[in-house]
Amino acid sequence: MTTFRRLVVCVMAVGLSAACSSGGARLAAAQKPAKPLSVEQLAAKVGCTPRIQVNATDMRQAYCKTVDGEFFLTTFSTQAGKDAWMDTAPEYNPHLVGYLWTALSSRQVLELLKERLGGDLHLKDHRTMKTIN
Structure with missing residues (x-):
């Protein structure tokens, strides 16, 4: 992911700063729980x-x-x-x-x-x- 695209993703995902500093793959993981609820x-x-x-x-x-x-x-x-x-x-x-x-x-x-x-x-x-x- 280019630096510009990562910046755009990070701006769109305000509040997920940990995901932004670690790259786009962590962004998707931050949006859902590790295990779905029953x-x-x-x-x-x-x-x-x-x-x-x-x-x-x-x-x-x-x-x-x-x-x-x-x-x-x-x-x-x-x-x-x-x-x-x-x-x-x-x-x-x-x-x-x-x-x-x-x-x-x-x-x-x-x-x-x-x-x-x-x-x-x-x-x-x-x-x-x-x-x-």
């Missing part, structure tokens, strides 16, 4: 006991209900699997999207979950990846 770990972060709906090798999905509301948590074994699922996800509901996971509910519930789970809120059209940070 449905159970995500559920524990928001205080629910997950009711598993789908328990497949490539995807797991659970229903949760908390004082914040009702929602579905879905985890994926690969980014390609998550991308394929997002392409076919119902466009009438927003999704909270993290590293190899999504949460599906109303925008109001997802905004509350975002405080504890992080992620990006994707609204309606998943193909254009409209997000609210």
Whole structure:
């Protein structure tokens, strides 16, 4: 990576100064956790006991209900699997999207979950990846 391109990447990634000083490869690693969270770990972060709906090798999905509301948590074994699922996800509901996971509910519930789970809120059209940070 040229010095100019590295500078552009670093400017775009304000707050990831350690990654910038070590080169572009570390930048990508800094953006995702070392290991993806499981449905159970995500559920524990928001205080629910997950009711598993789908328990497949490539995807797991659970229903949760908390004082914040009702929602579905879905985890994926690969980014390609998550991308394929997002392409076919119902466009009438927003999704909270993290590293190899999504949460599906109303925008109001997802905004509350975002405080504890992080992620990006994707609204309606998943193909254009409209997000609210």
